[in-house]
Amino acid sequence: QVQLQESGPGLVKPSQTLSLTCTVSGGSISSGDYYWSWIRQPPGKGLEWIGYIYYSGSTYYNPSLKSRVTISVDTSKNQFSLKLSSVTAADTAVYYCASLGYLFDYWGQGTLVTVSS
Amino acid sequence: DIQMTQSPSSLSASVGDRVTITCRASQGIRNDLGWYQQKPGKAPKRLIYAASSLQSGVPSRFSGSGSGTEFTLTISSLQPEDFATYYCLQHNSYPNTWTFGQGTKVEIK
Numbered sequence: 001q002v003q004l005q006e007s008g009p010g011l012v013k014p015s016q017t018l019s020l021t022c023t024v025s026g027g028s029i030s031s032g033d034y035y036w037s038w039i040r041q042p043p044g045k046g047l048e049w050i051g052y053i054y055y056s057g058s059t060y061y062n063p064s065l066k067s068r069v070t071i072s073v074d075t076s077k078n079q080f081s082l083k084l085s086s087v088t089a090a091d092t093a094v095y096y097c098a099s100l101g102y103l104f105d106y107w108g109q110g111t112l113v114t115v116s117s
Numbered sequence: 118d119i120q121m122t123q124s125p126s127s128l129s130a131s132v133g134d135r136v137t138i139t140c141r142a143s144q145g146i147r148n149d150l151g152w153y154q155q156k157p158g159k160a161p162k163r164l165i166y167a168a169s170s171l172q173s174g175v176p177s178r179f180s181g182s183g184s185g186t187e188f189t190l191t192i193s194s195l196q197p198e199d200f201a202t203y204y205c206l207q208h209n210s211y212p213n214t215w216t217f218g219q220g221t222k223v224e225i226k
Contacts, residue, residue: 035208039217046220047153047161047204060213063118096160100208102167105151107160 002027002034004097004108011114012091018084018113022097029078030055034099038071038082041110042093052100053080087115119143121207123218129226136192138221140205145185149209152181152190155220156201164203165190192223200225 008020022036029036037052051061053071061069070083084091094110120143130136140150148168153161163172165181168188178193192199205218 047155047206047217049206049215049217052215060215063214098160104173105163105166107162110160 002099002104002106004099004106006095006097006108006111008111008113010112011116012087013117014088014115015086018082018087018091018095018115020082020095020097020111020113022080022082022108024078024080024099027099029073029080030075032056034101034105036071036073036080037098037100039096039098040091040093041096042090048093050082050084050095089115091115118212118214119146119207119209119216121205121216121218123205123221125221126219127222127224129224130195131226132195132197134195134226136195136199136223138190138203138205140183140188140190140207140218142186142188142207146207146209148184149207150181150183150188151206151208152179153204153206154199154201155204161204195223199223 003025005023012018032055035052038050040048051071053059059071068085073080092115094112096110098107122141150168152165155161164175164179169181180191182189202220202222204220208215
């Protein structure tokens, strides 16, 4: 069973870049079975898809965030990462990494990132 | 972009009730849709994939239906552990941007 764990700073200053890493265990990030994804949820609000990277390296992003988002993968560490630039208070959210596949999907526990000076 | 309209945004129901939640897509998405359950402080859990296939380990009281633009999640007999928020997620490959519905909070009547 695939397990995912998010890591990164819990506090980011406005205008800076939010950086999170998802470490994958129990499965290979080079697998074509999953879309390695980032999803976020502002406090008290709904889920928002941020984007995903496929094993081929192809990336797809939410159009509303596309200009600020980069998702990358480090196959040597079995990790994938999220960078979100020029953050504001509106980017405060629980950020989830997930491996979304046809038959199965797996989620990390989520990590709260607060944007504040 | 494909927009997902989920309804209702909340509902109150009693244990044993039949509950139906709907998601409508702004364009056809075949059956590229999943349903998720989320409880407070927890990551979402997928219940249904490919619009109508029950995820392994999920109770059979959950079912999904639909194709194209209209989709339904049904809980045939609501149980105490089912009080949660439910989301649909479309993952159509064209234009390859995914979208969650706004969520439906199922509360105890």
